Structure formats: structure tokens, C-alpha cells
Amino acid sequence: MSLKIYNTRTKKKETFKPLRAGGVGIYVCGITAYDICHAGHARSAVVFDVIKKYLQYRSYEVTYVKNFTDLDDKIIKKAISEGVSRGISEIADRYIRTYNEDMDALGVDRPTISPRATEHIDGMISLINTLLQKGLAYVVDGDVYYAVEKWKDYGKLSGRTLEDLMAGARVEVNEKKRNPLDFALWKASKEGEPWWDSPWGRGRPGWHIECSVMSQRFLGDTFDIHGGGEDLIFPHHENEIAQSEGASGKPLANFWIHNGFVRIKGEKMSKSLGNTFTIKDMLKNYHPEVLRLFMLTSHYRGPLDFSDDSLDEARLGMDRFYATLKNIRDVPASEMDYSQIFLEKLQGRHREVCDRLAVLSEKFLEAMDDDFNTARAIGYTFDAARLINGYMTDEQFTVCPETLFVLHRAKIYFEEVGRILGLFLDEPDNYFCRARDRKVGESGLDVKEIECLIKERVAAREAKDWEKADEIRRLLAEKRVSLKDTPAGTTWEIE
């Protein structure tokens, strides 16, 4: 089996081969730290987190670099509007902190390296110098521009030619530029803006140059995977290629991966449309793994439409998984020893379940190998849940060494899948309590009162006083509390 990845550069799925056997270098363009993160940031982060986790599962040593843009017009604007004393770094620090909180909550692993643009100004100046020496850039009044006409491959990532771009030019008029498509590598600072000394006077870097410098610094001239949201294909990544390849003469990245956008009611979610919702808001209403499951049940390259209904649906799916996990865990394993059970010795249903689980496990990996098809992979995982539920609710089911062996296998299956997707990491009881407690908080109900009534009902049921039991059920139902009688006792939740 080999991993295939869709490469934006070639518009094809290609077999993945790392430059260095056993190791993979990934660079993903990170956030500009000037505001609270929204669902779009979450999607991108989760997608690349799963890609990273899967590569690690496949035994690659992954170096994952994701930058923070901590120097930018929007940050400057925010600092000015807030009259912040320490300027842009205070703004950037604040939003980097909230970003990290959000990512930790979502179960997104921290990157291997998270460099900040302002830490690499020297590198940017030296890269711009190289581009000037190579005749790919020019200086005008303290600004430095990249001359796109001098770079033969300009447009190769986004599939556009200079003529295409000219034809559709919606570019601001800037008389300093020789070609309207030229972009700034360095900008002379205006009054009140942060600045750094450079051979071209006091100024600050353009947007694209930081990624060229930081990726080269940590991953080398050429590395394996470069990723980001699909909106970055043009101009950001196109310009990165022009800068990096123009300077080094070597390909920047072998694979370009771009995730699709988050939408609301069919429209792109974006700050300019004002239809964003933040990660923090979503986490108030949903378990983080519900959000992950939702994002991973459609393919990373396609659009993903967020709505309360679709998130609620994802929650039901997640409930299903955790119910299965709870059932497995609640089997009284006690002291029963199954160390003498081996797959080869198993027969009948036990053997059949193990075999089918093994097939599902294989199919899961096949799906992941096919351009990280998490949607299909999760489909097989639902099959596995049904398989195990069926096994456990069968009337022949009894707790015995064979059963424990099979359930142990199931547990391993879910752990393996969960490690790759970043799911099933919570304790089942905790998962359900979190959901319930959240609702209790909203409804203002008294937990002690509810549990007291449940105790009464349990007693009534033991006395086979069905009338009283039903009366209590009805009483609680009026408060939107629904009861479930299971072999392990009565549980409750809020509708």
C-alpha cells in the first residue's frame, strides 16, 4: 500500500515519496494574529493535524512547521485602534495565546516549530538581497518589488499565465511598480508604523517573504509538503514560489496541499461577509471531538457547510461511537484471564468478528492512503461500531475469555483509528457527562433533585410498582429530562 496525495501543482493524485527516507518536512501557513479564530481556521488546523498524525502513524518522523504572522497591516491597525502601549507584539501575543488555547481544546497537536515573522527579519533582508542580485527584484523609493515578468514560471501553481492575470487585473494602481502584478518584498515604513533598518532604508517586509524565509530556515530549500487554505494558492503561494525558487533555483515543495473552505448556507465564511463563528462559540455547544468528526466526514478538499443542524447530526454520530466504547468498557472484565486465547484458536462468531474487524482496519488505512479520505475511513469505523454492537447484543453473548479477547481487539481498533483522527480520546462517561452538564447549566435544573427522583423510581421499579415508576418518568419528562434504563442502571439526559 502506498500513500497517494493530491498535488495542487499537478492537479493529480501522486504517490507520496519523502525526500529523505523516514522523514517528512511540512510547512503550513499559519494565522495572522489579530483576531479570534473561527471555524475556517479550525478546519485547516484539523485537516493538517490529521495529515501529520497519519504520517506519524505511518512511521515517518514529521517536522511540522506552522508560522505566526505577527507583523501585518491588520495588526498595526488593531494596535493603533486600541492604543496599545507595547504595540503590535502585544496584539500578536494575545491572539497567539487564544489560538493555542483553541487548538489545544480541539486536540490539534502543537507544530514542531512555530516561528514568528518578526524573528526572521534578517533572513528576509538577505533573501531580498539575493533576489535583487539575481535581477528578479528592483528598488523604488525605499520599496522593493518582485518583477514577475523575470520569473519564467510565474503562475504555475495557480494555473494562470501572466496574460490571464493581466486580463482579469483588478490590481490597485501603483505607479512605482513596473508591472501591476509585481508585489512588494519590502515596504518603506510610514509615520507611526513599526520599522527595521535595511539597505533600502527603514521599512518592513511584504507579506509573502516571511514564509519563504522560515520554510527555508527550518526545512531547507526543498521540502516535502507545503499546505494551507485554498485561498492562499494565489497570490500567496504563487509568490512564495517565485521568491524561493527564484533565489535557490530549486523546487520549493514537492507536494502542495490545500484545504477547502468553510461555508455558511452555501457562502464562504469570511470576516468581510460577517458570517463567521468562532471556535470558542462552537466549543460552548459541542464536544471538541464532535467538531472534529464533523469536519472529517467530508473530504478536506471540498467545501464544508457549517450549520447547527449538521453539527447536531455529527453529535449524534459521535454519541453512537461513545455508546459503543462505553459498552465495551462496561463489560465486567474482573479477574477473568484471556491471555491463553489466540486468534488462531478462536472459532465461530468470535473469530468472525475478529476477521471482519481486521478487514475494516485494512480498509480504513486504504482510505487514508487515498489522499486522506477521512470520510470513507469514518464510514468503515461506523461499520466497526455496528459490528461490535451486534456482537454484544447477541443473545449468545456472555462474558468469557473469548469475548474479552474480541473486545480487547475492538478496543485496540478504536484506539488506533482514534489516534489517527484525534477522536475517542475522552472517557465515555466523561463524554456523556460533559454534554449533559452543559445542558443542565443552560436549563437551570437541579441535579440533586433529579437524581433523588431517579432513586425513588429505581426503588419503585424494584418493587414492580410500574405506575409510580411511570409517574416519575412523566414528571421528569416535563422538565425535558429523559431516562434510560440499562443493565448497568438508569441514566438520564436532557432533551
Next chain:
RNA sequence: GGCGGCAUAGCCAAGUGGCUAAGGCAGCGGUCUGCAAAACCGUUAUUCUCCGGUUCGAGUCCGGAUGCCGCCUCCA
């Protein structure tokens, strides 16, 4: 205007030219259950927006039409 993507059941969503078009949610029938819930079993697309073409064979490839969306301006 230039470039590109998408269109699959009531809804969400996979689908790599060839066995019966994954999976989830909702619905319906059943098993189980004191009732209920969960779970399980069965069922729900003779067909993949429409029209042509290539092929022994197309949801999948090609051309066209329609509709929706994105990039070309900061954006994940």
C-alpha cells in the same frame, strides 16, 4: 471580464470505467424491553442536474447546456 471547482436518496456525504451506487441523520417494518430509550435485523437512489459522444461497459472519461460556489483585494 480572466482562471478554476462542484452538481449523487428527504437531509449530510463517500465513490479510484466493470461484482448488488460506502457511511451518517431522518422515516418505515420487525426483534429486544414492565413502559421508554439504546442496540440489532430488514427497508428507503432501476439511478447519480440535463443533452450528446467515446467504450463491450460511465456517477466515474470527452464536448455542450443549466445551476451553485471560489480565486483574481486581506483571508484558513
